Amino acid sequence: MKPIKRVRLSESVIAAVKEMIAEEGFKPDDKFYSENELTKKLQVSRSSVREALRMLEVTGQVSVKQGKGIFILDASGEQFKTFSTWLKNNEQSIKDNFEVRLIIEPKAAGRAAENSDVDDIEQMEKVCSQFARFNKDKNIEEVIQCDRRFHRILAGATKNITLHVLMKSMTAELPNGWISSLYTPGRIEKTIDEHGDILEAIKKRDKTGAENAMTRHLINALHDINKQISKES
Template sequence: MDPIKKIRLSESVITVIKQMIAEENFKPGDKFYSENELTRKLQVSRSSIREAMRMLEVTGQVSVKQGKGIFILDANGEQFKAFSTWLKNNEQSIKDNFEVRLIIEPKAASRAAENAEEKDIFEMEEVCAKFARFAAEKNIEEVIQCDRRFHCILAGATKNVTLHVLMKSMTTTLPNGWISSLYTPGRVEKTVNEHGDILEAIKKKDKTGAENAMTRHLVNALHDINKEIKNQSKEKLS
């Protein structure tokens, strides 16, 4: 297996791991390579491997069992069950993620409306277009990458270096909010419109409008996640 190029690393790791599973004939129930083995084989950091495994676990393709290893699942039969389990197991960290984002991102959107340059607007327009295209293709992994990219570009448009670094760090090391939101039914389509509202306010230099649009976006996402968690709890009781 050739080393992975650094460009679009997180997506590349997921793609290559899927290829390994298929080409090396791993079957549901088989134990997969360990994190250390994957790090050596793919020549990427352990954090990149863990992020890829988190995504593959959410989509029901692998099960990561603490102290035991990584096991292959039947993706066709396990996807919804896997997301339901992951969502419940990560409920508190998801809420913590959104609590922090609600403190930071509405004000960031306001500052972006004040300070964004033409190149920032162009980059946000470009990533919104890609988001919509991948949403139509139901390519959820690429949708999540576009979502992270949109929020990072917006943070960069504030021209506050600390804020930009903080947002980049959050999207890399605390991805649960992005994953949980965009795997929640109906959330991708809503996000297309909500990102559009945020971008339009920034283009108009409407600080209050941008702040309000970001607040609505995050509140709506958290509401839909909480609704999904409650629905899953009801299904288990019935």
């Protein structure tokens, strides 16, 4: 297999892994390649492989068993059941993710309202449009990427380099918050509206409004996740 191009890397890795499963005849319960083997075969970073496997695990296509390896699942009709299990297994890391985001992102939204320029606004408008389009197409992987891009662009709009680097690192290395939120029933549509509220406040240079809109967005997302976890308990 050819090395993966670094364009939309996470989506490319997911597609490549799906292709390997199909073309190489892997069946449910078969043990798949290890992280190290996938890293070498696809010539990408270990973090890219881990993110792809995390997404495939959430959608019920593989099971990552600590100390045992990666196994192929029969995803037919199992996606929501698998997501519920994944949600419970990652409950603490998800809460940790949102705790940090609630400390950082409302202030970032306020700074973006003060410091964003025309290009920042256009980029946020573009990604909001893409988000809605991919949701209409039922492309959940692209929806998650759009969500993360929106928050990265917003962080860049603060013109605070440290904050921008921090948010890029969080979206790359700690994606559980984004995954858990957008796989929760009904949350995508709410996120579209909430991103719109944040963007409108930023466009109006309304610092307090932007901070409040971001706080509502994160609290609402965490509430929906907690409700889903409680429902499955």
